[in-house]
Amino acid sequence: MSNTWMIFFIGLIPVVIGILIVLYITKKVKYKGSLRLNKIVIMIYFSLLIGVGIVYEIIPKEPIVEQLSEEQLQQLQTENEVFEEKLLKQEENKLSQKFLKEEWTHELSGNTLTLGYIGNDSYSTKVVVEWIDSTAQKIEGKVYRSHINLYGLKIEDKIPLHVAEWTGNELVIHEPVEQEFTFEQFSNELNVFQQTDTMEIRMVRGFTYIHLKVPKHIEIVDPLGLQMY
Amino acid sequence: MMFLSNISLTSVVLSQVKFKLSAYSGLIYSLIILQVLGILFATGWSSSGTSINNISINLNISSIDSGFIFVSLLAISVGNLITTRAYRYDDFSFVATRLSSNIANCIVLLIFSCYAGVTTYFTVYLMRIFLTFNSTNEFVEGPTILDDPMNSLLTILAMIIFLWMFSSLGYIAGTLFQNHKLLFFGALVIIIMLLLTGTWIRISEIIFVENSSLLILVAKTFGIAILIFATSTAISNRLGVRV
Numbered sequence: 317m318s319n320t321w322m323i324f325f326i327g328l329i330p331v332v333i334g335i336l337i338v339l340y341i342t343k344k345v346k347y348k349g350s351l352r353l354n355k356i357v358i359m360i361y362f363s364l365l366i367g368v369g370i371v372y373e374i375i376p377k378e379p380i381v382e383q384l385s386e387e388q389l390q391q392l393q394t395e396n397e398v399f400e401e402k403l404l405k406q407e408e409n410k411l412s413q414k415f416l417k418e419e420w421t422h423e424l425s426g427n428t429l430t431l432g433y434i435g436n437d438s439y440s441t442k443v444v445v446e447w448i449d450s451t452a453q454k455i456e457g458k459v460y461r462s463h464i465n466l467y468g469l470k471i472e473d474k475i476p477l478h479v480a481e482w483t484g485n486e487l488v489i490h491e492p493v494e495q496e497f498t499f500e501q502f503s504n505e506l507n508v509f510q511q512t513d514t515m516e517i518r519m520v521r522g523f524t525y526i527h528l529k530v531p532k533h534i535e536i537v538d539p540l541g542l543q544m545y
Numbered sequence: 546m547m548f549l550s551n552i553s554l555t556s557v558v559l560s561q562v563k564f565k566l567s568a569y570s571g572l573i574y575s576l577i578i579l580q581v582l583g584i585l586f587a588t589g590w591s592s593s594g595t596s597i598n599n600i601s602i603n604l605n606i607s608s609i610d611s612g613f614i615f616v617s618l619l620a621i622s623v624g625n626l627i628t629t630r631a632y633r634y635d636d637f638s639f640v641a642t643r644l645s646s647n648i649a650n651c652i653v654l655l656i657f658s659c660y661a662g663v664t665t666y667f668t669v670y671l672m673r674i675f676l677t678f679n680s681t682n683e684f685v686e687g688p689t690i691l692d693d694p695m696n697s698l699l700t701i702l703a704m705i706i707f708l709w710m711f712s713s714l715g716y717i718a719g720t721l722f723q724n725h726k727l728l729f730f731g732a733l734v735i736i737i738m739l740l741l742t743g744t745w746i747r748i749s750e751i752i753f754v755e756n757s758s759l760l761i762l763v764a765k766t767f768g769i770a771i772l773i774f775a776t777s778t779a780i781s782n783r784l785g786v787r788v
Contacts, residue, residue: 338618354570365667380686466602496601501685503608
């Protein structure tokens with residue numbers, strides 16, 4: 317038996333279980349009970365559900381995570397792309413300052429700067445080096461993070477920043493500590509009725525950018541390939 | 546032939562509808578049980594997870610899909626049930642024709658579908674209230690009836706029409722089965738064979754998938770339900786008198 321048929325039959329199991337449940341209930345539940353009682357139950361059940369609907373509408377519901385529209389996500393994605401483009405061209409004055417998270421300077425003791433990363437996903441961080449004419453040992457750094465949005469949820473504040481830490485001549489970027497967030501969403505729509513393809517993954521995966529201004533005589537050691545050219 | 550009084554088709558149908566609504570009112574218990582099951586299955590019906598920067602994000606979407614699926618199965622079952630001999634014998638309480646009986650069944654199923662559609666839609670609020678007070682997770686803003694009343698009404702209408710169409714499927718299956726068991730199985734085999742053909746899949750796509758709006762889908766489904774009920778009526782009119 318091919319895999320397709322196997323998957324088809326496995327997929328049928330919940331359907332068959334559902335049908336069996338429905339058949340069992342329709343057979344077992346007594347239809348011709350007291351007419352008066354049935355009418356009362358029908359009225360009470362209907363009123364209860366409508367009442368619950370009204371109550372839900374009026375009760376305060378906080379905190380609620382805002383969800384962005386597809387257009388808004390597209391705008392965030394565009395802003396991210398523009399930012400990266402400008403950063404690569406080293407047009408610092410054109411960079412959106414809302415992405416700037418921190419800035420610092422560091423004095424190197426030697427002529428070598430090592431880039432390190434602690435964490436699982438080194439691709440989440442990109443280092444852009446701008447060579448400057450200077451004989452000093454001073455490194456200027458700016459940390460930016462572009463927009464992050466998962467499933468349209470406005471949760472950027474919940475996602476911690478990478479931490480850039482100097483240990484001697486090594487700039488180590490630490491990934492945030494592992495955390496898990498679960499969100500609940502209610503939908504009044506039936507997916508079976510959806511006429512448009514909504515399976516599009518609604519995510520804007522921003523990056524952490526470290527913009528370094530490094531004197532030309534400094535050599536950079538980048539074993540993980542964090543640098544972006 | 547002369548009668549002391551002439552009763553119109555409408556009044557016969559109305560009497561039958563009233564009678565059947567009362568007689569089948571016990572279906573409410575099946576509906577409640579299945580809607581409760583739907584709520585139980587609905588929590589986290591659709592769940593997605595991803596991670597970024599070592600942070601895992603999970604999104605649980607609770608929708609009315611599961612409840613709707615259960616109630617759809619009930620609609621098919623009820624459509625089939627009222628064609629069975631025991632239920633057809635109820636019609637002997639009236640001076641009625643097969644046509645009036647079929648029209649009454651069609652109307653009764655529509656009324657049941659309306660009740661089931663509206664209540665199924667609102668069961669999601671039971672779940673919302675429950676989770677609001679019991680879940681420690683954060684909630685994502687979602688549309689409520691007040692935010693988008695037209696869309697909510699359209700969804701309710703779509704659910705009603707779909708349930709009616711499902712009940713019509715049960716009804717035609719029951720009618721065929723009552724007419725001749727072989728005819729039922731023959732029709733079933735033909736339908737299954739059709740389902741496996743590319744043409745049928747294309748037709749299904751045109752009817753159910755390629756619609757510019759939900760309203761068009763509702764209109765098409767309504768038309769299909771009418772067609773199925775009309776076919777059932779035509780088939781049952783050919784039934785001989787059997788007591």
